[in-house]
Amino acid sequence: MRRIHDRLWSWATDIEEGTLQQAAKTARLPIVVDHVALMPDAHVGIGATVGSVIPTSDAVIPSAVGVDIGCGMIAARLDVTAPQLPDSLAPLLPRIEKAVPAGVGKGRTGGTRAADRWLGAHRPASRLSERQARKAFEQLGSLGSGNHFFEVCLDEAGRVWLVLHSGSRGIGNELARAHIGKARHLAKADAVPLEDPDLAYFTQGTPEFDAYIADMLWAQEYAMANRTQMMDAALAEVVRFLGTGREVERVDCHHNFTARERFDGRELWITRKGAIKAERGDRGVIPGSMGTRSYIVRGLGSAASWHSCSHGAGRRHSRGAARRLFTPSDLAEQMAGKTWLADRAASLVDEIPSAYKDIDEVMAAQSDLVEVEHSLSQILNYKGT
Secondary structure: OEEEEOOEEEOOOOOOHHHHHHHHHHHOOOOEOOOEEEEEEEEOOOOOOEEEEEEEOOEEOHHHHOOOOOOEEEEEEEEEEHHHOOOOOOOHHHHHHHHOOOOOOOOOOOOOHHHHHHHHHOOOOOOOOHHHHHHHHHHOOOOOOOOOEEEEEEOOOOEEEEEEEEOOHHHHHHHHHHHHHHHHHHHHHOOOOOOOHHHOOEEOOOHHHHHHHHHHHHHHHHHHHHHHHHHHHHHHHHHHHHOOOOEEEEEEEEOEEEEEEEEOOEEEEEEEEOEEEOOOOOEEEEEOOOOOEEEEEEEOOOHHHOOEEEOOOOEOOOHHHHHHHOOHHHHHHHOOOOEOOHHHHHHHHHHOHHHEOOHHHHHHHOOOOEEEEEEEEEEEEEEOO
């Protein structure tokens, strides 16, 4: 860890100057307590930096939570080992695709009874339009696109893990954007000095703050329910495909969220944008890129990082830059030996491993934040396009 200055501390060994400049804007906000912590995977985001942990006492920045509220990871270990796997996992891909719908805006036509039950018991603070309610219903239990994925992995002992990355889908995005827009409008109306309009915040004790927190917590729960439903569906399909197996443990964690936590006797809002909670004993899942490794970790409780660690490898190149720099053939070369959607390489090239930072360097940089329990190597990858 190095102190960029008193209000900005960084664990990153591979970081761009633009990322530091953006994070410094957040650190200079009067609502920030002490210092902003940059995780090893930090990179430029919208408003606040992806891979930043922001402590505030009586305010929250909606764009610092981000538009995919509650996005996170879930991993489940099976009582199955590598020798029990068939020679080819290729026939499993279409079965996973049917069990876990994926793609931009895609969900389940007609939804599911599980989604109906969950939504019947959970209501956001903001009243949903008929269109939004339908979207929330149909997309609960679906993956999305971009860097969201499902994988079959092997750990260091050859044990099978299922790993999944997703969030609060379209409804979380819409709720987040509405609140971000409202925060920007209020800041402009009140002439709040901001270096970036997307750093607009809500102050505790106001109706706008209360409404945002309520919707954010609902979206976090939606994201967790979404991951749970997908993992249950995928696990059942994998077990049917293998003809054996059962789940023996599960790890689930958010990496876009805010929570009220206590540090040195102070109650603070700790906002993690692309970071997971790593209080001592907390278990988490840190993915690399689609062709490298992922890690099951346990937190060491570093107060300097606000009990946090990285949420992944972090992008080295934007999606646009990746498409200019790499080809589908490059992606195929880097995915050699794995089962993946090779026929859709042209749509997935912006997720090429070379577009991401070195996950092993990221893990080495945060050895004081987490300890590694398991190292997972992907053998099957499924993404939405």
